Amino acid sequence: MTYQPPVREHLFLLRDILAIEQYATLPGFADASYETVGQILEAAATFNAEVIAPLNAVGDKQGCRLNPDHSVVTPDGFKEAYRALVEAGWPALGADPAWGGQGLPAVVNLAVSEMASSANMAFGMYPGLTHGAYSAIEYGGSDDQKALYLPRLASGQWTGTMNLTEPQCGTDLGLLRTKAVPAGDGTYRITGQKIWISGGEHDLAENIVHLVLARIEGAPGGTRGISLFIVPKFIPNADGSLGARNSVICAGLEKKMGIHGSATCVMAHDEATGWLIGEENRGLAVMFVMMNEARIGVGLQGLAQAEAAYQAAAAFARDRLQGRALTGPKNPDGPADSILVHPDVRRMLLDARAILEAGRAFLFWTALRGDLAHRHPDEAVRQRAEDYMGLLTPVLKGYLTDRGFAICSDSMQVYGGSGFTETFSASQSLRDSRITLIYEGTNGVQALDLVGRKLGAKGGRAVMTFLGEIDAFVAAESADPDLKRFTDALAGAKAQLQQGTMWLMQNGLTNPDNAGAASTDYMHLFGLTGLAFMWALMAKAALARMAAGDTDPFYANKLLIGRHFIERILPLTGAHLAKLESGSATLMSFPSEAF
């Protein structure tokens, strides 16, 4: 079964939930009419389903290969597919027209990125990180740097990487040792070892632009002495032609549980030539532009792998004849019934749908805030959108990847024994998706970012606004009897999220360990409430369509899946609230040596 990009879902969200045509006066949105977007998404669907998806299993089985000369060979077909990707202009979709991009809203680009991540997550990481490097240089680079790098990153002619991690330094960037020494000519000599560098070396593009965190000689220790550098694989001339090979090489490839087609490199910088981006010792601020974008992207990957896993499992279930319905044969002329007759198989598949459809809505809804934060003329709208982006990024990354992995596991379960063999795609989906809980900050780090940084920022403005927006929606809609099931459920979840928020404000400030102990459950409570909000929005839109006489079963099915969410997913809120309110005393009193 081939992956089918969910264009119908995308268009429903862009039109019925987000109504993106209302923003036609904003830059980029003028070109984003429903009709144009529909054409773009259909073309992206064809490209990803036909060109990229067939390479997914190949990439998993072959992996990447490191040659003795430190070059890296990607799996068969990746090179040709990457060329086709660049030629079709897909990387440029969301880039600024000033740099050769098409300037489409981020929310439209997100739909295309989802398809790429579902079709072949490992392959999708090369252009995905390139876009992140583009955004970082666009945010922090000099005019010359922008002119040199942005057009080539926007088009995908060159790819980008982020060089953060070192063996002793992952989450804790303050421990970073890679050093930068001024060369006297405005450049720096960068020396140090970086690990887990996705796309650090490969054969897809003519140049690779490494964004490297390093400490300039004499800079302060900790995170206040970290600068960001551009270290290109080949040093470009001013006209973009390639000059000397820089002394940054791939010293090893990591063997990993999944994403085998993505080259995860040990990068050795040996007095490599680097150019400072922005100010000395202020590198983390720029890197966080790339990181925040990457975090949303990882949340999307979690969802995208789960979507692909769900689709494959549903197709398997339709065809697999085994056993009989508990209520009597449904396929009496066949040797057995399809396993779709079993309530527990349906439970797993509908759990997936209930999370996937609302998770996608939450991602798109938030990505639109990103567009508004950048493009809206009204300062108040921009600020609110920026607040939301900050608040919701860790929720989307952490919650959607936790649930995405669980969906991949449930999807494998639908297959029975076949799922555990490498003959089907379930294993690869499960293995590939597992990294999304870890990279760009583990989900524990996301949860801590949420409770420790985002929640209290500006006196809790972001979360209060979010809770208030839900209140306003419930107040406006709760009179609608058809929607009442959804508004009641949303109000209940929101009340619990509010209670959890209050608990954190009361207990987390006096004892930060309480915040840490509550963080993951709070993040899940937040995710559940966000999804309940999305289900209410989607139910409202579906009911409106049906009231207007639209008989497409899409809408009735949407309501059923929403009901399933309320019945079978949302009851978890109470458990998360009870757990977070249990505090940190037991956790912290357990003696370290007894672990």
Added chain:
Amino acid sequence: MTYQPPVREHLFLLRDILAIEQYATLPGFADASYETVGQILEAAATFNAEVIAPLNAVGDKQGCRLNPDHSVVTPDGFKEAYRALVEAGWPALGADPAWGGQGLPAVVNLAVSEMASSANMAFGMYPGLTHGAYSAIEYGGSDDQKALYLPRLASGQWTGTMNLTEPQCGTDLGLLRTKAVPAGDGTYRITGQKIWISGGEHDLAENIVHLVLARIEGAPGGTRGISLFIVPKFIPNADGSLGARNSVICAGLEKKMGIHGSATCVMAHDEATGWLIGEENRGLAVMFVMMNEARIGVGLQGLAQAEAAYQAAAAFARDRLQGRALTGPKNPDGPADSILVHPDVRRMLLDARAILEAGRAFLFWTALRGDLAHRHPDEAVRQRAEDYMGLLTPVLKGYLTDRGFAICSDSMQVYGGSGFTETFSASQSLRDSRITLIYEGTNGVQALDLVGRKLGAKGGRAVMTFLGEIDAFVAAESADPDLKRFTDALAGAKAQLQQGTMWLMQNGLTNPDNAGAASTDYMHLFGLTGLAFMWALMAKAALARMAAGDTDPFYANKLLIGRHFIERILPLTGAHLAKLESGSATLMSFPSEAF
């Protein structure tokens, strides 16, 4: 970090919770004094940690190899380790002395099996399935069959397999096609293809005894026409010496996500010579002896992999210096604090401990029922024990493997990025453990067995007895203020399990889809209640030790972990109850074609 068999936990359970010396008058238990058992477990710990565990990563990396002559080569070292295992007599531990076994209680054997499964699950499957074949022949075989096969299976000189699955026939054995034709000399000619046969071919032992389900020519269709046959790889002479090679060969090896060291074979039977076990068309009853034993064994595997994963993660966390405690540096002279200072890391590790310790108790507690069912002179005790075995087997298999896999995933999370690389053991634990949710009946099948078969059997006698036993414990102990936290929690969980049971009795009979829809949540609710019971028993025992002046911190830590269970795991009962009570209407009304 090497795996450390948890002998201290085992002895606590056997002595303080199960008090196995009280059964000294039963066969086998006379040799199971605490002292003897302690010595056995220490010896098993040394053997598994030093001989078996070091082969775990080797097995994963090399896997098994199929030669053109259909022989299978196991990973380096497996053959020597298997020889050492047999020479040391470990396979014979739980076998009947009549067949050369040591006759020790199953509950003691279980502790040793846990070590084997933690040390190297793939390796442990060869002797594990051999014991299952032993049990099936002991239950259903003729005297001649017993005399010929049991001593050699008990010792491990020969290994055993179960040949059930065919491509069109997994859960639904009624679809089985492998056929058996009487040869006229009392034997049968068996022809058909079996898939996913663990240990179907290998180089560890001189002979392999396949137990094969097949349909005798002219037998009824469906499950009422299935017979069980012994199909040995080499046809033994009456004295046990090996005769002709039988025509059953390994036609292929499955590529799998995990347990690479276990040879998962496609077995082609081409008029192979087989001997009927028991009566014609009654093969499933005998096979279920092996299957039920295997199901408990798989629950144990889920726990065992999680134990190994937990241990490795805890060791990593102790050594990994990264970041600072939220409450200020705890290792001010070092570059950073150990990540054990973080509440969320502790949460993951203590979640694991809370499930592992009570899950092990529940397994042991149930395995002791198995001993009592076989060995107790009192008919009432035997019946009650047998009821419990039937009721709890699906719970242990389904609940412990679901939670075991989640623990493996959380353990990987503790590592951060390192966990996803194949340099550490986290990936293998996660991949190996994943099969436990699937084989010997998927966890969905376990849940259905629980609600569809076990719950209602004999008017619900087993579950009513179990709930009554909890009531009696709570009534007897709730006056103890130190224990009150545990008895209150247990009473609360039991009330919810009872409510769920009543719901099923009221709604599952009228509409079986309600039972199917509720099954997985009911199984989890049952597992949680069982673990709450075990925590109450363990807390009581720990408090008694402390009251008697024992200052071993083991007991105080036990109480802390039990508290963690109540605060952080048990709140899930409410969600499971709410989900199961939502019924099947939404699930079943979703159109099949819309999946």
